[in-house]
Amino acid sequence: GQNIDQPTEMTATEGAIVQINCTYQTSGFNGLFWYQQHAGEAPTFLSYNVLDGLEEKGRFSSFLSRSKGYSYLLLKELQMKDSASYLCAVRDSNYQLIWGAGTKLIIKP
Amino acid sequence: IAGITQAPTSQILAAGRRMTLRCTQDMRHNAMYWYRQDLGLGLRLIHYSNTAGTTGKGEVPDGYSVSRANTDDFPLTLASAVPSQTSVYFCASSSTGGSTDTQYFGPGTRLTVL
Numbered sequence: 684g685q686n687i688d689q690p691t692e693m694t695a696t697e698g699a700i701v702q703i704n705c706t707y708q709t710s711g712f713n714g715l716f717w718y719q720q721h722a723g724e725a726p727t728f729l730s731y732n733v734l735d736g737l738e739e740k741g742r743f744s745s746f747l748s749r750s751k752g753y754s755y756l757l758l759k760e761l762q763m764k765d766s767a768s769y770l771c772a773v774r775d776s777n778y779q780l781i782w783g784a785g786t787k788l789i790i791k792p
Numbered sequence: 793i794a795g796i797t798q799a800p801t802s803q804i805l806a807a808g809r810r811m812t813l814r815c816t817q818d819m820r821h822n823a824m825y826w827y828r829q830d831l832g833l834g835l836r837l838i839h840y841s842n843t844a845g846t847t848g849k850g851e852v853p854d855g856y857s858v859s860r861a862n863t864d865d866f867p868l869t870l871a872s873a874v875p876s877q878t879s880v881y882f883c884a885s886s887s888t889g890g891s892t893d894t895q896y897f898g899p900g901t902r903l904t905v906l
Contacts, residue, residue, distance in 0.1 A: 687834060716894070724900075726835070
């Protein structure tokens, strides 16, 4: 079966750095996506990785290791508005997105 | 530019009733998708359409049907609603449905079936 694993919940302090991990086992791999979803809202696109390595976009970075079936999202200089769920999704061999259950990130002052 | 709109925002429905969730996009995207999101589970694909006139089944298609008569609209119909269809439904679209394609989501419809 196909499986995406992420921690259910994480807590971090405003101004700090947090790393959210995602491991996957899918039938084929055609890219990995990270989305942010605030409570009661739609998911919004954060990043896309298809090759191994780090992609940096402002305060957010995403890393991929295809051989390990592993990715992480790194958030720096945390702000209260970063409190949200972070969804990891992998595009499989049928070009469909397989989604993790999401990691709820709680930011404390 | 509205992006993707969904209607209604929320709905309470009696079991056995028929219901159509509407989705419209103005980005001229070829591909459109319907997902449901339940607590503790990832988004699950119900149906998709790679281009107007074609549709396909996702992971959880039973009890749902879709049509894609034109590029902009992708309605989702529950023929006879059951309580297990209580969920938040998201419509999404993407340019081509290809490997590098990013999906953009509508605001969602919160459906309760009693």
